[in-house]
Amino acid sequence: MADQAHRRAPANQTEENPSANNHAYEELRHLIIAPEQEELADIQERLDDRARRTQDVSSVVAEAISMRRDQHGERALAQALAPTVQETLRESVRRDPHPLADALFPVMGPAIRKSISEALRGMLESFNQALEHSLSPRGIKWRIEALRTGKPYAEIVLMHSLLFRVEQVFLIHRRTGLVLSHVVAREVASQDASMVAGMLSAIQQFVRDSFDSKKEESLDSLNVGELEVWIEEGPDAVLAAVIRGHAPSDYRLTMKEALEEIQQRYSSALENFKGDSAPFLSAEELLTRLLAAQHREPAATKKPRAALATMAILGVLLVAYFGYSIYLMYEWSRFLHAVRGQPGIVVLSYDHEGGRYHIQGFKDPLASDPNTLLAQAGLDPKNAEFDLAPYYSLDDSIVAQRARQLLHPPDGVTLSENHGELRVEGTASPEWISRVQERAPYIAGVASVDTSHLQDSHLLQLNAPKSAVESMILVFPIGRAELEPGQENTVVQTQKQIRDIVAQANRLGEQTSVELTGHSDSTGVEGANMLLSQERADNIRGTLIRAGVQPANLHTRGVGATQPLRPEDTEENRRLNRSVTFRITFTPTSTGN
Amino acid sequence: MLQKKICMLGSFSVGKTSLVRRFVESIFFEVYHTSIGVKVDKKVVQLDNEDVALVLWDIHGEDAYQKIHMSYLRGMSGYLLVIDGTRRQTLEDALALNQRVIQEVGKVPAILVLNKSDLVDKWEIDSARESELAATGWTILRTSAKTGASVEQVFSQLAAATLAE
Numbered sequence: 092m093a094d095q096a097h098r099r100a101p102a103n104q105t106e107e108n109p110s111a112n113n114h115a116y117e118e119l120r121h122l123i124i125a126p127e128q129e130e131l132a133d134i135q136e137r138l139d140d141r142a143r144r145t146q147d148v149s150s151v152v153a154e155a156i157s158m159r160r161d162q163h164g165e166r167a168l169a170q171a172l173a174p175t176v177q178e179t180l181r182e183s184v185r186r187d188p189h190p191l192a193d194a195l196f197p198v199m200g201p202a203i204r205k206s207i208s209e210a211l212r213g214m215l216e217s218f219n220q221a222l223e224h225s226l227s228p229r230g231i232k233w234r235i236e237a238l239r240t241g242k243p244y245a246e247i248v249l250m251h252s253l254l255f256r257v258e259q260v261f262l263i264h265r266r267t268g269l270v271l272s273h274v275v276a277r278e279v280a281s282q283d284a285s286m287v288a289g290m291l292s293a294i295q296q297f298v299r300d301s302f303d304s305k306k307e308e309s310l311d312s313l314n315v316g317e318l319e320v321w322i323e324e325g326p327d328a329v330l331a332a333v334i335r336g337h338a339p340s341d342y343r344l345t346m347k348e349a350l351e352e353i354q355q356r357y358s359s360a361l362e363n364f365k366g367d368s369a370p371f372l373s374a375e376e377l378l379t380r381l382l383a384a385q386h387r388e389p390a391a392t393k394k395p396r397a398a399l400a401t402m403a404i405l406g407v408l409l410v411a412y413f414g415y416s417i418y419l420m421y422e423w424s425r426f427l428h429a430v431r432g433q434p435g436i437v438v439l440s441y442d443h444e445g446g447r448y449h450i451q452g453f454k455d456p457l458a459s460d461p462n463t464l465l466a467q468a469g470l471d472p473k474n475a476e477f478d479l480a481p482y483y484s485l486d487d488s489i490v491a492q493r494a495r496q497l498l499h500p501p502d503g504v505t506l507s508e509n510h511g512e513l514r515v516e517g518t519a520s521p522e523w524i525s526r527v528q529e530r531a532p533y534i535a536g537v538a539s540v541d542t543s544h545l546q547d548s549h550l551l552q553l554n555a556p557k558s559a560v561e562s563m564i565l566v567f568p569i570g571r572a573e574l575e576p577g578q579e580n581t582v583v584q585t586q587k588q589i590r591d592i593v594a595q596a597n598r599l600g601e602q603t604s605v606e607l608t609g610h611s612d613s614t615g616v617e618g619a620n621m622l623l624s625q626e627r628a629d630n631i632r633g634t635l636i637r638a639g640v641q642p643a644n645l646h647t648r649g650v651g652a653t654q655p656l657r658p659e660d661t662e663e664n665r666r667l668n669r670s671v672t673f674r675i676t677f678t679p680t681s682t683g684n
Numbered sequence: 685m686l687q688k689k690i691c692m693l694g695s696f697s698v699g700k701t702s703l704v705r706r707f708v709e710s711i712f713f714e715v716y717h718t719s720i721g722v723k724v725d726k727k728v729v730q731l732d733n734e735d736v737a738l739v740l741w742d743i744h745g746e747d748a749y750q751k752i753h754m755s756y757l758r759g760m761s762g763y764l765l766v767i768d769g770t771r772r773q774t775l776e777d778a779l780a781l782n783q784r785v786i787q788e789v790g791k792v793p794a795i796l797v798l799n800k801s802d803l804v805d806k807w808e809i810d811s812a813r814e815s816e817l818a819a820t821g822w823t824i825l826r827t828s829a830k831t832g833a834s835v836e837q838v839f840s841q842l843a844a845a846t847l848a849e
Contacts, residue, residue, distance in 0.1 A: 266758055
């Protein structure tokens with residue numbers, strides 16, 4: 092205000108005092124400060140004029156909000172605006188809810204659907220968790236069904252668990268609304284049927300009248316909390332079922348069929364109905380069947396049978412399992428016993444874990460393969476694990492086997508082992524025989540070698556002349572060291588045979604030793620007999636040497652009457668005891684060196 | 685048991701519901717009256733040693749907001765036309781309604797019930813008018829829902845009439 096007064100004062104002065112000085116001064120002043128004054132006035136007007144101020148602010152309000160949001164984040168602005176926005180919405184709804192409803196309509200449907208599907212998914216998940224570990228036979232059955240159909244397990248459970256119960260069924264006369272028949276499931280409390288039937292009819296009429304529906308259209312279900320009332324209308328009769336839970340849609344078909352049957356069966360009774368429900372008594376059975384058609388779950392009477400069957404199967408399986416286990420245990424113990432008796436295998440310990448046998452011990456490389464033994468016992472080698480360290484068994488059969496492996500006996504030679512003594516029998520080449528004698532003592536488990544029953548195959552051909560010579564008996568007269576006459580030929584033949592034998596044995600590398608044994612009969616003095624018998628043997632030796640046999644091959648001894656060839660019971664026997672006999676042995680030339 | 689559908693008709697507040705409330709079996713709330721315009725109750729009466737169940741369709745009185753659903757009357761064996769003796773207009777309305785009822789369902793046994801007999805000194809219907817009505821064929825009974833006078837008789841008589849049909 093003060094400024095304004097100050098501004099106006101000079102202007103008035105100019106008008107009242109038009110002196111030149113003043114005028115000039117005013118003009119100057121005007122020139123200097125007028126533009127500024129106008130600007131100031133304009134600003135002042137902007138501040139004072141509400142309309143202009145509003146206009147000014149409106150041009151920047153959007154930018155201001157945007158800037159504020161960028162500077163301090165959305166929250167501060169939202170907090171400041173929230174009460175106003177809330178009040179605005181409230182006021183808008185109070186005035187007219189339609190614009191807001193219209194605006195929200197496109198988002199409400201999806202929002203509700205989303206919320207419902209979230210809730211359902213949560214429910215299915217918790218169902219899944221709750222049932223994940225249930226291993227009842229029914230659970231297993233459902234699981235198989237889920238696998239078979241490819242549906243999620245929870246959906247199968249939900250499908251099967253959908254319990255419903257048809258609690259009451261009304262048969263109502265359509266025209267009068269009077270009840271013709273009424274059945275109630277056990278343990279269900281029911282109201283007076285005639286009133287309920289009347290009210291149901293009234294509601295039917297009400298709906299039909301109120302919504303101007305066509306004659307053939309009618310109310311077919313009512314929902315009251317957990318209860319549903321399904322209504323099926325025929326020309327003369329109405330069937331109403333009170334259902335707890337959610338019945339499958341095919342129950343509707345069951346109702347339709349029942350109603351059709353009633354309509355057909357009681358057509359005249361329905362037409363002439365005057366309030367007497369007696370003719371419809373028999374319909375109760377039909378209605379009861381509708382009650383009975385309720386359960387999705389297997390009836391209670393079935394359960395024990397199913398349970399019994401399951402138990403029986405389990406029992407049989409259990410018995411079979413135990414029986415088989417015992418059989419296996421028996422087989423295993425038999426097998427282990429057999430393994431223990433097996434030469435070359437020593438079982439130190441065994442244990443049974445997780446259906447597998449673990450056997451520890453020693454095994455000779457020559458012993459039988461235990462897996463083969465398992466297969467022979469009819470057991471699965473996969474169920475056994477052998478941990479057998481190698482060792483040398485001293486078991487007779489294994490030692491014999493080892494000897495066979497190392498000595499390669501030719502045909503006709505048998506090796507047997509008896510407590511460390513290796514017995515070699517049969518006929519073999521002198522090379523092999525010498526090898527046996529050289530190597531056998533080094534075989535593990537062989538302490539000594541018996542080759543006394545082993546024959547040199549080469550000497551076999553000398554057998555015939557040898558035994559011919561050895562069967563020869565040269566006889567002497569009593570008390571004499573000269574041959575009885577008449578034996579010249581025999582002596583010549585014997586000389587020849589011995590020469591041949593020695594020569595042949597020489598070729599085979601065998602040295603021949605011919606032992607000449609002088610005998611006497613038992614008559615006379617023993618000392619004289621010894622001398623006599625020695626003399627007889629020496630005489631024959633001399634004869635042989637003269638015939639060309641090498642003296643080195645000939646050995647003599649006199650045994651007197653100590654080793655009589657015959658018992659001296661006859662003269663002929665006594666004569667045979669006054670004799671010289673031959674014994675031929677061969678020794679390999681090589682071993683001799 | 686023999687059943688009969690009986691309708692109770694009459695103007696607003698003539699005492700139909702009071703008749704029902706005291707003398708019949710009821711399981712439904714009266715809210716049905718204002719919602720769907722009817723409430724179903726039951727009255728068992730004995731006739732010649734035989735029980736007859738009267739299924740009573742208590743139909744809401746007509747007013748500016750609610751018309752009688754004539755379809756509710758279908759299949760009835762008889763009806764009670766209830767009049768408030770203290771209001772003459774209710775008689776005229778009832779007679780007009782009766783014409784529509786006969787048009788809709790034909791002639792069936794009916795009883796004209798003059799209710800509120802306990803307030804007879806305030807009545808607007810004199811005995812002359814009553815005789816006039818009786819002469820046209822009406823069975824007329826005076827009742828009092830308050831005292832219970834003749835209520836049982838009304839139901840028995842109507843039941844008997846429906847059985848005679």
